[in-house]
Amino acid sequence: MSKAKLGSKAAPVRFEGVSKVFGKDVVAVDNIDLHVEAGRLVTLLGPSGCGKTTTLRMIAGLEMASAGRILIGDTDVTRLPATDRDVSMVFQSYALFPHMSVLENVMYGLTFSGFGKDEARARALQGLDLVGLKGFDNRLPSELSGGQQQRVAVARALVLEPQVLLFDEPLSNLDAKLRRQVREDIRAIQKDLGLTVVYVTHDQEEALAVSDEIVVMRNAGIAQMGSPRELYDAPNDRFVADFIGEANLIACEIVAVEDDRATIEIEGYRHDLPARGLPPGPATLAVRPSRLLIGASRGIRATVIKATYVGVRMEYTLEGAFGQVFAVQEDVDDPLAVGTEVLMSFAEKGPVLLPES
Structure with missing residues (x-):
């Protein structure tokens, strides 16, 4: 993989007593405190309905917290809309435009961020090089494998040089062999660029493989957090013991x-x-x-x-x-x-x- 560098503005993320309630009484996230250090990959892991995706969406600004504060770097972003937060998100579905070339897909966000066409093109090519897709710029998404499409989605997020990069179940549409390969690519890019990454998955093996720290969530709260080895070797309770491996x-x-x-x-x-x-x-x-x-x-x-x-x-x-x-x-x-x-x-x-x- 290329060692081409995009500048990194990695910033920490902090949740202080954050809750999210839908309607009158559906508590999706219940009074959690969380600190993601700059330049680290932290995975939110847990079963369906535990609150992990809602937590991720609150960082992105796609959901607003009902209580508490969310900080990115030194900035309180609790009430800021998604467009005013310096974050990028890679979705489970890739969300590529089928009628656009690979290069145009990667350039798309740059053209809306004030970059001129020539600079946007240069940065997009650099992003494709970084994820191992040099020479694929004129292809359509339909001409790529699932793993290659996911790399395009990662490149599109990377070229915006976000303070925080978010992944929502990014490998769930890939077969087992591709999942292993793409997760290794994501981890290598994160380490190479020193990115702050918050990564959501329900796959324990995936979490153990990519994370600096894992946050195990259960019933809208945090059951335990720690390094993969800490959680695997010293679980707090039956739930964590059985869920982490x-x-x-x-x-x-x-x-x-x-x-x-x-x-x-x-x-x-x-x-x-x-x-x-x-x-x-x-x-x-x-x-x-x-x-x-x-x-x-x-x-x-x-x-x-x-x-x-x-x-x-x-x-x-x-x-x-x-x-x-x-x-x-x-x-x-x-x-x-x-x-x-x-x-x-x-x-x-x-x-x-x-x-x-």
């Missing part, structure tokens, strides 16, 4: 705590891990499928009730007195048969006790 939730007993290290027990099998402030007694353990070890010399008795080959790994469903869990193994050459009795244990790192909600 898959997690097996297993009842356990904390039998001892010393120096914030806990010893847990499940059917006689013991494991040491951080106590996270929890006292001895009943607790819930979250274990990622890759952190479940099958075939250990000691562990919890279980039976393989489902075995699925997915190419690069085997996926197993195990059942025991503890319930059912989902596990993955890289050994595809010697798979376990359904009905096999096994001992199941945990990796040294990975299992995490969940603080009480």
